[in-house]
Amino acid sequence: MKIGFKYLPGCLSEAELAEISQSLEASNIEFKTHNASGEIYNCLEDLVAPLVLWISSDLAKTHLLAISTSAVYDVVKTTILRIWRKASTKTVFKVTADGPVDQRPVTLDLDLQLNEKVRLKFKLRGNNLSPEQQDKYVDQALRFARKFSEAKPQETQVVIYNENLQEWEACSEGDFLAGLVKKKTGK
Numbered sequence: 001m002k003i004g005f006k007y008l009p010g011c012l013s014e015a016e017l018a019e020i021s022q023s024l025e026a027s028n029i030e031f032k033t034h035n036a037s038g039e040i041y042n043c044l045e046d047l048v049a050p051l052v053l054w055i056s057s058d059l060a061k062t063h064l065l066a067i068s069t070s071a072v073y074d075v076v077k078t079t080i081l082r083i084w085r086k087a088s089t090k091t092v093f094k095v096t097a098d099g100p101v102d103q104r105p106v107t108l109d110l111d112l113q114l115n116e117k118v119r120l121k122f123k124l125r126g127n128n129l130s131p132e133q134q135d136k137y138v139d140q141a142l143r144f145a146r147k148f149s150e151a152k153p154q155e156t157q158v159v160i161y162n163e164n165l166q167e168w169e170a171c172s173e174g175d176f177l178a179g180l181v182k183k184k185t186g187k
Contacts, residue, residue, distance in 0.1 A: 001059035001072075002030045003079065006052040009037050011087050011106055020079055027075045029059060049107040049123070051087050053080060057113040064112070065146045073142075080124075080138050081131075084108050088127040088134075110141065114149050119156045120170070126161075137161060144168040 003024060005017075012020075021031040036050070055064065055076065063072040087106045094102040110122040122141045126133070144159065148170060158176040162169050171179075181187070 001028060001062070002032060002056040003059065003076070004032045004034070004052075004054040004056075005083070006034045006036050006054075008050050008092060008106070009035060011051060011090050012083065016086065020082065023075060024079060027072045029072070029075070049109040050092050051083070051106060051108040052111055053083055053108060054111040055113060057115055060112050060114060060145070061149075064142055065114075065149050077138055077142070080110060081134055084124050084134055084138075085131060088129070110138075112145050114145075114153065117155070118153050120145050120148060120159050121156065121173075122159045122168070123161070141168055144170075 005020075007017075017031075017033055021033075024031045059072075059076070063070050064076060066073075087108050090106040091103050092106055094104055096102070105127040108124040110124055112120045112122070114120060122145075124137065124141075126137070129137070140161075141159070144167075148157070156173050157170040158173055159168050159170045160176075161167070
């Protein structure tokens with residue numbers, strides 16, 4: 001069982017990453033990290049967040065999508081919340097060819113691998129959310145993933161929280177990308 005974490009330096013310290021790794025290892029979960037410093041994102045920060053927490057399909061199926069919760073579920077949920085809470089206090093700088101620097105809040109994607117072909121990519125946003133709201137969002141996301149996996153999905157989905165409906169909504173990656181293009185270009 002594995003959790004992977006792609007991060008930017010300064011979002012979490014090496015000591016914090018080591019603590020997360022130790023708490024996960026106590027539950028037999030391997031924690032792999034990738035420092036994304038210096039990687040170019042081609043202005044697709046809405047498509048792929050600066051921070052990505054990836055959860056393997058064996059961990060998702062066995063502990064996160066199971067009908068009953070377990071101690072491992074609690075450890076993973078605590079890890080998600082810890083990273084999200086720490087990241088939500090940080091900002092990143094977007095540098096463009098035109099020269100202006102744009103300061104943006106750090107965002108986190110929770111990427112649940114359901115099987116070899118299908119993933120759910122939750123867009124964890126909301127730097128102004130209280131810890132209680134973040135806790136609620138993560139619980140709802142994991143319940144959504146459980147229900148969604150029962151429907152035997154055939155393609156990866158991007159999942160966004162709808163504030164008006166107070167629920168998570170999924171769309172295909174293609175539809176999500178088309179929506180981004182339309183939003184940015186007006187076409």
